[in-house]
Amino acid sequence: MGKDYYNILGVSKTASQEEIKKVFRQKAHQYHPDKQGGDEAKFKEINEAYQVLGDEKKRAQYDQFGSAFEHGQAGGGFSGFDGFRDFSGFANGFNVNFEDLGDVFGGLGDIFGFSARGGQGRRGGTRARRGNDIEVTLTIDFFEAVFGAEKEISLQKTVKCDKCGGNGAEPGAKIETCKSCKGSGRQIRMQRTIFGQVQTQVSCPDCNGEGKTFSEKCKKCGGRGIVREMTNLKVKIPAGIDEGESIRLSGQGEAGAKGASAGDLYLKIRVKPDKRFERDGYDIKSTSEIKFSQAALGDKIEVATVDGPVKLKIPEGTQSDTVFRLRDRGIIKLQGRGRGDHLVKVIVKTPTGLSRKQRKALEELGV
Ligand SMILES: [Zn+2]
Ligand SMILES: [Zn+2]
Numbered sequence: 422m423g424k425d426y427y428n429i430l431g432v433s434k435t436a437s438q439e440e441i442k443k444v445f446r447q448k449a450h451q452y453h454p455d456k457q458g459g460d461e462a463k464f465k466e467i468n469e470a471y472q473v474l475g476d477e478k479k480r481a482q483y484d485q486f487g488s489a490f491e492h493g494q495a496g497g498g499f500s501g502f503d504g505f506r507d508f509s510g511f512a513n514g515f516n517v518n519f520e521d522l523g524d525v526f527g528g529l530g531d532i533f534g535f536s537a538r539g540g541q542g543r544r545g546g547t548r549a550r551r552g553n554d555i556e557v558t559l560t561i562d563f564f565e566a567v568f569g570a571e572k573e574i575s576l577q578k579t580v581k582c583d584k585c586g587g588n589g590a591e592p593g594a595k596i597e598t599c600k601s602c603k604g605s606g607r608q609i610r611m612q613r614t615i616f617g618q619v620q621t622q623v624s625c626p627d628c629n630g631e632g633k634t635f636s637e638k639c640k641k642c643g644g645r646g647i648v649r650e651m652t653n654l655k656v657k658i659p660a661g662i663d664e665g666e667s668i669r670l671s672g673q674g675e676a677g678a679k680g681a682s683a684g685d686l687y688l689k690i691r692v693k694p695d696k697r698f699e700r701d702g703y704d705i706k707s708t709s710e711i712k713f714s715q716a717a718l719g720d721k722i723e724v725a726t727v728d729g730p731v732k733l734k735i736p737e738g739t740q741s742d743t744v745f746r747l748r749d750r751g752i753i754k755l756q757g758r759g760r761g762d763h764l765v766k767v768i769v770k771t772p773t774g775l776s777r778k779q780r781k782a783l784e785e786l787g788v
Pocket of ligand 2: 599600601602603604605606607625626627628629630631632633
């Protein structure tokens, strides 16, 4: 029954703390029960291994007293995250670096979030938790990025159940005091861990810590207060947004179970390239071809900008590749006022396919 934590994490005995942390993150992601192909048992095992190996002191103890260490956890050792949140207050005789763990979990989203599936009801310590964040990619065209736009997006997400209004009770059901916790919303749990007996106070899994239950659960959502639905959402895209930037829509992520606050929605913006215009910061670049005679003698040409055609004066003697600046015809700046410029690169077209007459005229000019 002895557990080889190094083997479980798949690291060598000489692995650095950095390495261990990295491997743990990867594996925790891989086996997270909320993920497809996740594995709760494996996930807990990995977590257990990390709690020891990820702490220099405990790792040293484990290295030295390996078998004795294993002995102490005959009852199954750490039972994953049960009561995790409340652990710090009851940490009898051991010091888990919760800040460090918090950091690790930060990258995983809400790691406690597998109450939604699998271990529902059995998982103590899981308070009504905030809904998940969602990231959606939204593709807009060049002009929408320049001037802003209002877009409608559709996405599948959990929303508050409209039948029960989110409280999980079948309409007409009676409110009862939770029998499991007698209304306190909390349960005391004794846990055998590798560090001895630990008393943990967890929120009551039967009433989600609310102290109340209903005589009948909502039939639409099964008492969770949330359902998964296709949702349409109107979003305002601010003028000046650029490729790769994100818009955070607070509270538009997935609804939290039992009235907990919703997560956020992140819109990752992709901008379709435009055939005529290229963005460079807040400036817009384009090229215009002019005739050799226009370059030599000067002229007024029309340049396409995002505001429509604009007249541009070409001075006589203009060389190819000269760049002209049209002020305030660029991208609208996100913060503060003002706009970027439009930069026009002029390309002088050397004439081809000359007629005999044209050829003769050019020869006579000698330029
Ligand atoms: Zn419902
Ligand atoms: Zn209860």
